[in-house]
Amino acid sequence: MSELIRDFARLPQTWFETPIAAIALTLAAYFVGVRLFKLMRHPSWFPPVVIAALLIAAVIALLPIGVEDYNRGAAWLTLLLGPATVALAVPLYQQLPQIRALWRPILMTLPLSATLAACYALLIAWAMGAPPEVLASLAPKSVTSPIALSLTEELGGSTALLMGALMVTGITAIFGVEWLSRWLKIRDPRLIGLALGINGHALGTVRAFEISHQAGAFASLGMSLTGAFTAVVLPVVWHLFV
Amino acid sequence: MSIMRGLLWLLAFLLLGQSMVQLLPIPLPAGVVGMLLLTLWFVRRGKMNADVVAVSHPLIAMLALLIMPGVVEIFFVAGRYADQAGAILTALLVGTLLSVASSLWLMRRYMPPLNETDHE
Numbered sequence: 001m002s003e004l005i006r007d008f009a010r011l012p013q014t015w016f017e018t019p020i021a022a023i024a025l026t027l028a029a030y031f032v033g034v035r036l037f038k039l040m041r042h043p044s045w046f047p048p049v050v051i052a053a054l055l056i057a058a059v060i061a062l063l064p065i066g067v068e069d070y071n072r073g074a075a076w077l078t079l080l081l082g083p084a085t086v087a088l089a090v091p092l093y094q095q096l097p098q099i100r101a102l103w104r105p106i107l108m109t110l111p112l113s114a115t116l117a118a119c120y121a122l123l124i125a126w127a128m129g130a131p132p133e134v135l136a137s138l139a140p141k142s143v144t145s146p147i148a149l150s151l152t153e154e155l156g157g158s159t160a161l162l163m164g165a166l167m168v169t170g171i172t173a174i175f176g177v178e179w180l181s182r183w184l185k186i187r188d189p190r191l192i193g194l195a196l197g198i199n200g201h202a203l204g205t206v207r208a209f210e211i212s213h214q215a216g217a218f219a220s221l222g223m224s225l226t227g228a229f230t231a232v233v234l235p236v237v238w239h240l241f242v
Numbered sequence: 243m244s245i246m247r248g249l250l251w252l253l254a255f256l257l258l259g260q261s262m263v264q265l266l267p268i269p270l271p272a273g274v275v276g277m278l279l280l281t282l283w284f285v286r287r288g289k290m291n292a293d294v295v296a297v298s299h300p301l302i303a304m305l306a307l308l309i310m311p312g313v314v315e316i317f318f319v320a321g322r323y324a325d326q327a328g329a330i331l332t333a334l335l336v337g338t339l340l341s342v343a344s345s346l347w348l349m350r351r352y353m354p355p356l357n358e359t360d361h362e
Binding site for chain 1 (some may be wrong): 256273290297302303307308309313315337342343350
């Protein structure tokens, strides 16, 4: 009998020896997250992604496994992030005529917006006495995660803190764009999409696709251009000051 | 089978992007380079590949799900930054709201209204 109980208690560890449990947990948490999000009547400050991440963290804390065990398994699922990024070529191509007509205003506003997205946060954190390691983790906060991760490593920041910063930034950007565009009476889906992509990286882009296909395409454009611009400019500017 | 053929195209362009990032001094992730190359390829052909379109819809719908596992770790290391929490949260919340406001204002100032662009 006691042997049976011991085997039973060891079950969670054996589950996480293969990636299957981590993938199942991720999918289950995501669908529960989406359901809870609907039950709470779509709170823009608490998106399904965050609900699901909290649920997974709670399950990991309850089971006798570490977050590394989960990360190792979930990496098999997040491998799809590569082809999913390439797939964004489809909405981008569909909106190409619109983008071509607007290349001049986009080129005029985007570099400045991307620079401001990093500068405001850095100035506030610096004025409040944050050390260089924290500043290096916050600098790429509006950039899509694959670019942001390599940037923060180059500048000497913490990747875990960066992922947290990306999440808070994404939620704040979604909330901010919805609130401020209503206040400024902006209804143009291209503009809302661009603002979501520039400031809220992939989380903002996901939200933009929920609004409309066009908003999503402009958000992917804003996200990729902000990523490209920041990846080139940030390391140069950073090494001028640090 | 169409979806699998589309996936093969995406993987091929991802590998192409990976090779370019390694061979040329491009400071971008392989996925973003692959996306730009695939867009250029569509432009050259003048139309999209139906298999790629078929696989892109479910993959783009999955984006949020694919980002989520990376977020989980912060709940376990947040304690390390407790003494900096005030500065970090103020910077992120106020900084992001300010940058959203500036980018919306800038774009409203310089972007032509929706209906006018159709004539260009």
